[in-house]
Amino acid sequence: MLNDEQIKRYSRQIIIPEIGGKGQKKLLKAKVLVIGAGGLGSAAIQYLAGAGVGTLGIVDGDKVDISNLHRQPIHVGNLGENKALSAKKFVETLNPDVRVDTYPFNIDPSNIRELIKKYDVVLDCTDNFSSRFLINDACVLERKPLVHAAVLRFEGQIITILPGESACYRCLFRRAPPPGTTPSCREAGIIGMATGILGTLQAMEAIKIILGFKDKLLTNTLLYVDLLTMEFTKMKVKRDENCPICSGKVKEIIPEKYVDRCEL
Numbered sequence: 001m002l003n004d005e006q007i008k009r010y011s012r013q014i015i016i017p018e019i020g021g022k023g024q025k026k027l028l029k030a031k032v033l034v035i036g037a038g039g040l041g042s043a044a045i046q047y048l049a050g051a052g053v054g055t056l057g058i059v060d061g062d063k064v065d066i067s068n069l070h071r072q073p074i075h076v077g078n079l080g081e082n083k084a085l086s087a088k089k090f091v092e093t094l095n096p097d098v099r100v101d102t103y104p105f106n107i108d109p110s111n112i113r114e115l116i117k118k119y120d121v122v123l124d125c126t127d128n129f130s131s132r133f134l135i136n137d138a139c140v141l142e143r144k145p146l147v148h149a150a151v152l153r154f155e156g157q158i159i160t161i162l163p164g165e166s167a168c169y170r171c172l173f174r175r176a177p178p179p180g181t182t183p184s185c186r187e188a189g190i191i192g193m194a195t196g197i198l199g200t201l202q203a204m205e206a207i208k209i210i211l212g213f214k215d216k217l218l219t220n221t222l223l224y225v226d227l228l229t230m231e232f233t234k235m236k237v238k239r240d241e242n243c244p245i246c247s248g249k250v251k252e253i254i255p256e257k258y259v260d261r262c263e264l
Helices: 004-009 020-029 039-051 083-094 112-117 129-142 192-211
Strands: 031-035 055-059 099-103 121-124 146-152 155-161 221-226 231-236
Touching: 004 020, 020 192, 031 039, 031 112, 039 055, 039 083, 039 121, 039 146, 039 192, 055 083, 083 099, 112 129, 121 129, 121 192, 129 146, 129 155, 146 192, 155 192, 192 221
Parallel strands: 031 055, 031 121, 055 099, 121 146
Antiparallel strands: 146 155, 155 221, 221 231
């Protein structure tokens, strides 16, 4: 049962007919893994914690730098600290209902599958292609729902993946672009609001997965956002029967496959 303090804290959610007390209890029991506590993760973590998601796992091996703060406000006052540990401080201050599991290191082929096994939903908030393909492939193999997002300058994209049911990231992009052909945020720049909006959308997709709104998700759909023109465009994505990971041809994570073009 929800206690009196929880009823007050989540009252604005509980009165939504689609959520109610039953939905709030689902959120409090849920476990979400956020991989990357940077710009996207910073926004997602805020709203997942605020909504009362019971357990948040936060993975990040990076440290807080002053150049991060324009898009990662949860880390204010924590310069030089590990981002996963810094994010935990924020969540514990915001909502004592939320348990935070921290993983102050980067994902790699040796740890990814064990990391995601204990969680209900995974959010890919990383900023490089090798991590994106690795997370996608591990989630498909472990049958874990995944919400992917990426941002650059004023633009962003998001897609939700239900393994075995919808198109995955590798159905959309079979391989990474050649090294050096795509600029990073460090090289091309990023407006903080882009990560804030896309990270918030990731949190919303995770909430919908937990509440069981499968027909409302961005599955088989890539949402492209241009904040300079305020254009939001949905593009249909087909599940590829020849996708090496969705088809079951690939059954394990092979480390050397996640270098350069990440081609299976």
